[in-house]
Amino acid sequence: MDTMMLKGASSSNKAAVDARTMVAHVLAAAATVLVLLWCVHFRGGLALRSQNNKMLIFNLHPVLMLIGPIVLAGEAILCYRSLPLTRDARKKAHLALHAAGLAVGGLGIYAVFKFHVESGIPNLYSLHSWIGIATISLYAFQWAAAFLTFFFPGASAATRRRTLPWHAVFGLLLFALAVGTAQLGFLEKLTFMQGPPMRMPKYAPEALLVNFTAIVVLLLGVAVVLATVTVDGTRYNTIM
């Protein structure tokens, strides 16, 4: 996989990349609308403070985790290919969109911890929460390491050349991890809602909406990865 190859690609390749990027933008917009529809319309809305309905604080969590480390991070990854700007401007957009993704994600984690503390629920007991904490920590680490290496103060040209492919691969792996964490989160919340005391019916419209949102998020993950990687046609010649 050569993630850097498309810069000099032919115009037909460029059209294919543009089409794949567009699919990712549409799925990102759809996922945002669906998660808002769920949390605002079905779950009663969003709030960082609430005396009598702590669930409103929880509701911020899925919304912010989807908009931050998934939608904004996806747009940051795509921006090298989707923005008609100079390379330097795209680099700043990439950096800033990831910073926004990280900040929104940090607020989403804060909201769910606040919800747990105020409702007397223990912290960090589930697989989702363990993988979630790892994901957001690695995301912060990747951002800081990339900032120091590629932006300020910046490493030597040789170090930047050597580390950039690893940055791109780890960046995509992290993005996939965020998508996987969100899948676990949707499943866990739906399991809570279908158990006591709510006992939501298995095929309730809201249950279908949550599952459908998770599928759109999964497809968004696939679209971002497919728009970013380049399949190297020379790699498997030896076994033909």
Ligand code: HEM
């Ligand atoms: C990148 C995406 C996400 C990350 C990094 C993440 C991270 C976390 C973390 C660290 C916790 C533990 C908080 C604590 O122990 O106090 C948590 C809790 C929770 N999250 Fe997420 N989350 C993400 C997306 C989602 C989504 C989309 C949902 C969908 C509803 C969700 C549902 C939940 C639920 C139900 C809990 C409470 C139960 C538990 O602690 O496992 N999460 N999340």
Ligand code: HEM
């Ligand atoms: C957690 C945050 C970050 C993630 C997940 C991430 C992820 C990625 C990915 C997946 C690529 C490959 C894009 C492509 O091939 O089209 C990439 C490229 C790049 N990233 Fe990041 N990145 C992050 C933060 C940063 C920061 C803070 C900088 C600092 C300037 C940076 C600098 C770059 C550069 C210079 C490229 C190469 C672009 C090119 O010339 O094609 N990244 N990043």
